[in-house]
Amino acid sequence: MSKPQRGLGKGLGALLGGxxxxxxxxxxxxxxxxxxxxxxxxxxxxxxxxLRIPVDMIEPNPYQPRMxxxxxxxxxxxxxxxxxxxxxxxxxxxxxxxxxxxxSGERRFRACRMAGMDMIPxxxxxxxxxxxxxMAIVENIQRENLDPIEVAMSYQRLIEECSLTQExxxxxxxxxxxxxxxxxxxxxxxxxxxxxxxVGLLSVGHAKVLLGLDDVMMQEYLCDLVIKEDMSxxxxxxxxxxxxxxxxxxxxxxxxxxxxxxxVLEIVGKYFENNISLxxxxxxxxxxxxxxxxxxxVRKFLKALEDSKF
Numbered sequence: 001m002s003k004p005q006r007g008l009g010k011g012l013g014a015l016l017g018g019x020x021x022x023x024x025x026x027x028x029x030x031x032x033x034x035x036x037x038x039x040x041x042x043x044x045x046x047x048x049x050x051l052r053i054p055v056d057m058i059e060p061n062p063y064q065p066r067m068x069x070x071x072x073x074x075x076x077x078x079x080x081x082x083x084x085x086x087x088x089x090x091x092x093x094x095x096x097x098x099x100x101x102x103x104s105g106e107r108r109f110r111a112c113r114m115a116g117m118d119m120i121p122x123x124x125x126x127x128x129x130x131x132x133x134x135m136a137i138v139e140n141i142q143r144e145n146l147d148p149i150e151v152a153m154s155y156q157r158l159i160e161e162c163s164l165t166q167e168x169x170x171x172x173x174x175x176x177x178x179x180x181x182x183x184x185x186x187x188x189x190x191x192x193x194x195x196x197x198x199v200g201l202l203s204v205g206h207a208k209v210l211l212g213l214d215d216v217m218m219q220e221y222l223c224d225l226v227i228k229e230d231m232s233x234x235x236x237x238x239x240x241x242x243x244x245x246x247x248x249x250x251x252x253x254x255x256x257x258x259x260x261x262x263x264v265l266e267i268v269g270k271y272f273e274n275n276i277s278l279x280x281x282x283x284x285x286x287x288x289x290x291x292x293x294x295x296x297x298v299r300k301f302l303k304a305l306e307d308s309k310f
Contacts, residue, residue, distance in 0.1 A: 057098060058122070272292050272293075
């Protein structure tokens with residue numbers, strides 16, 4: 001007798017009784033921790049507190065590495081927040097008595113405003129400008145939702161504004177140094193190719209191949225070709241290999257004529273007003289072309305051949 005099949009559990013129906021109505025039990029997330037309600041009233045904060053901060057006291061992160069936000073995705077997130085609340089609080093730092101600056105979570109902040117929230121839950125951290133930049137960039141990179149050019153520009157900012165070496169920066173963002181170096185190299189591409197890479201018309205793999213070329217015009221030509229013909233990275237590599245191969249010389253190339261050939265041109269040409277041409281390859285093969293203006297010219301040439309007893 002076979003045993004009855006066992007599942008992992010009996011589901012919400014067993015827990016709640018009867019058929020589970022998810023819409024009736026899903027309520028917006030509420031945070032019961034302290035609220036910041038004015039510029040003068042600052043509650044004593046514990047390490048793990050989530051504070052509810054008025055929207056008009058929060059400003060975007062000036063070091064935000066993300067350059068664009070998908071409007072449709074924002075609207076979808078706003079709809080979710082209206083229904084379920086903000087699941088993950090944003091992180092801010094206190095700028096002054098009346099202002100908090102976003103460290104991470106600007107997308108969530110924008111969606112909360114779209115959802116009509118007047119108070120937003122947030123963690124508060126101490127951070128200077130460099131710390132703000134590092135945390136914002138690292139948080140975005142770890143989410144893996146930046147486009148390749150945004151990632152490359154973020155790495156570049158960490159190096160320049162935080163005075164980091166590539167090795168130090170690789171440790172900060174949890175990436176291999178070779179990966180960091182490859183992203184930074186993308187910034188050497190022409191602006192046109194960077195744009196195509198940014199909007200997803202070109203892959204990072206294609207871009208790495210194009211970086212191997214020194215000719216900017218050739219880079220842009222091949223970029224257009226990849227998009228037009230939907231070429232794979234391997235096909236692009238093959239195309240570049242063929243373009244870089246020296247053209248094979250044909251076995252029969254035209255050569256300078258030996259002296260005796262000029263003698264032929266001189267003797268025969270006088271019967272046709274020098275309207276004669278001769279081509280010869282390095283193998284000794286060739287052709288001689290005679291243009292004549294009348295039958296009389298041909299007869300004179302024939303008579304000359306007969307008289308010379310050829």
